[in-house]
Amino acid sequence: MIPAGRPVANNYPPLLPGPPSVSLFTGVNYSWPVLFIFNSVIMIALQQRTIAHFDLDCFFVSVECLNDDSLRGKPLLIGGSSDRAVVSACSYEARKYGIHSAMPMKTALRLCPHAIVRSGDMERYSEKSREVTAVIADQAPLYEKSSIDEFYLDISGMDKFFGSLKWTTELRKKIMKESGLPISFGLASNKLVSKVATDEAKPNGQLEIHFGEEKSFLAPLPVEKIPMVGRETGAQLRRRGVETVKTLSEVPISLLEAWMGKNGIALWKKANGIDESPVVPYYEQKSISTENTFPADTIDMALLHAELVRMTEKIAFELRQQNKLTGCVTLKIRYSDFQTVTKQMTIPYTCSDHILLEKVKDLFNKLYDRRLLVRLIGVRFSHLVQGNYQINLFDDSQEMIALYQAIDQIKNRFGWQYLMKGTNVLPPEKKK
Ligand code: DCP
Numbered sequence: 001m002i003p004a005g006r007p008v009a010n011n012y013p014p015l016l017p018g019p020p021s022v023s024l025f026t027g028v029n030y031s032w033p034v035l036f037i038f039n040s041v042i043m044i045a046l047q048q049r050t051i052a053h054f055d056l057d058c059f060f061v062s063v064e065c066l067n068d069d070s071l072r073g074k075p076l077l078i079g080g081s082s083d084r085a086v087v088s089a090c091s092y093e094a095r096k097y098g099i100h101s102a103m104p105m106k107t108a109l110r111l112c113p114h115a116i117v118r119s120g121d122m123e124r125y126s127e128k129s130r131e132v133t134a135v136i137a138d139q140a141p142l143y144e145k146s147s148i149d150e151f152y153l154d155i156s157g158m159d160k161f162f163g164s165l166k167w168t169t170e171l172r173k174k175i176m177k178e179s180g181l182p183i184s185f186g187l188a189s190n191k192l193v194s195k196v197a198t199d200e201a202k203p204n205g206q207l208e209i210h211f212g213e214e215k216s217f218l219a220p221l222p223v224e225k226i227p228m229v230g231r232e233t234g235a236q237l238r239r240r241g242v243e244t245v246k247t248l249s250e251v252p253i254s255l256l257e258a259w260m261g262k263n264g265i266a267l268w269k270k271a272n273g274i275d276e277s278p279v280v281p282y283y284e285q286k287s288i289s290t291e292n293t294f295p296a297d298t299i300d301m302a303l304l305h306a307e308l309v310r311m312t313e314k315i316a317f318e319l320r321q322q323n324k325l326t327g328c329v330t331l332k333i334r335y336s337d338f339q340t341v342t343k344q345m346t347i348p349y350t351c352s353d354h355i356l357l358e359k360v361k362d363l364f365n366k367l368y369d370r371r372l373l374v375r376l377i378g379v380r381f382s383h384l385v386q387g388n389y390q391i392n393l394f395d396d397s398q399e400m401i402a403l404y405q406a407i408d409q410i411k412n413r414f415g416w417q418y419l420m421k422g423t424n425v426l427p428p429e430k431k432k
C-alpha cells in the first residue's frame with residue numbers, strides 16, 4: 001500500500017463515462033457527445049508514453065573495428081599509451097577482465113597484459129555520432145541526443161499506426177546498416193525504464209518493457225542499475241542492507257529523504273519505475289554563451305585575445321559543471337560601426353579549455369577581417385550533449401585529468417574568475 005502523500009505511478013485509469021447528462025463545474029448540463037469529446041481530450045493528455053532509448057554498443061571500440069576488422073573479438077583498450085594514461089573505452093572482451101572506462105591504463109594492462117591499445121580519434125567518433133544522429137533525425141518525430149552515443153525518442157502514438165516495437169526494430173536495423181555500428185535499444189513507458197532496458201539488452205540487443213511491468217522488471221536488479229546510483233551511493237545503500245531495486249522501492253520515502261535529502265525522493269521514484277521527465281528535442285536544447293561590450297571600442301589584439309580566453313574558460317567551466325560536451329562553437333564580433341558578424345564551426349565533442357581555446361582563436365582569426373575597432377565579442381557553445389570531461393583526453397595522463405579536477409574545484413569554491421590562464425592576466429592599465 002502506498003501511504004498518503006507519496007508519489008504514485010503514472011498509470012492513470014481511463015475516465016469512465018458519466019450519467020447521460022452531467023453538470024461539471026458550472027451548473028451547466030453537458031450532453032453525451034460533449035462529455036465524450038471532453039473524455040477523449042483528457043485521455044489523450046494523460047496517455048501513457050512510449051519512449052525508446054538507443055545506445056551504441058562499445059561505441060569507440062566499434063568505430064575502431066570498422067577501420068580495422070582484425071580487432072573484432074579481441075580485448076581492445078582505447079586511450080593514451082603513456083605510463084600515466086587512462087582507459088577511455090574498452091571492448092566487451094576486455095571488460096571480462098574487470099577493466100572499465102576511466103581505469104588507469106597501467107592497471108588495465110596488468111589485468112589483461114595481451115590487450116591491444118589504440119589511441120582515440122575524437123574527430124572520427126564525433127563524425128560517426130553525427131551520422132547516427134542524422135539517421136534518427138530523419139525518422140523520429142521527437143528525439144533527444146543525450147550523449148555522444150545515446151538517444152531518447154518519444155514515439156507515443158506510434159502504436160496506432162505501425163506498432164512501436166516494429167518501428168523501433170526497423171530503425172535499429174537502419175542505423176546498423178547505414179553506420180556499420182552495433183546499437184541496442186530499450187522500449188518502455190518512460191526514460192528511466194527504457195534506459196535500464198537498453199542496458200539489459202546489451203550487447204547488440206533490444207528489449208521491450210510493457211506498460212504496467214516497470215516495477216517487476218526493475219525489482220530483481222542490483223541497485224547500481226538505477227542510473228543515478230553511482231559507486232558511492234551504491235556502497236552507501238549496500239551498507240544499509242539495500243541491495244536490490246525491490247528492497248529500495250520498499251524503503252519508506254521519508255527514510256530515503258533523511259538519508260539523501262531531495263535525491264532520496266528522486267531515487268524512491270526511480271526504484272518504483274516512475275519517471276515523468278520529458279524527451280527534450282535536440283534542437284531546443286539550450287546553448288551556453290557569453291558576450292562582452294568593451295567600455296571603449298578597441299583594436300588592441302592582446303586585449304581581444306585575453307578577452308577570448310577569459311570568455312572561453314568561463315563557459316567551458318560551465319559546460320563541465322553541467323557535465324556536458326559541445327559540438328559547435330560560434331564567435332560573434334560587433335565592430336564600432338555596429339556591423340555584426342558571426343562564424344560557427346562544428347567541432348569534435350569536447351569540454352576541454354585548451355581544445356576550445358584553439359577553435360575560438362581560429363574562428364577569431366578567420367572572422368576579424370576589417371581591421372576596425374571592435375565594440376563587442378561573444379562566444380557560444382551549442383550542440384550540447386551529456387559527457388564526461390575526460391572523454392577526449394586520450395593523450396593526456398591522469399595528471400592532466402587531476403589538474404582539470406583541481407582547477408574546477410578551485411573555481412567552484414572561489415568563483416571561476418579567480419583562476420585563469422596566464423595569457424589572460426593583463427597589466428592593470430589594460431584592465432581599465
Ligand atoms: N567514454 C569515455 N569515458 C568514460 C565513459 C565513456 O571516454 N568514462 C566514451 C567511450 C565510450 C563512449 O563514451 O565508447 C560511450 O559511452 P558508453 O557509456 O555508452 O560506453 P560504450 O558505448 O563504450 O559501451 P556500452 O556498450 O556499454 O554502451
Ligand code: MG
Nearest residue numbers: 055056058149
Ligand atoms: Mg554506448
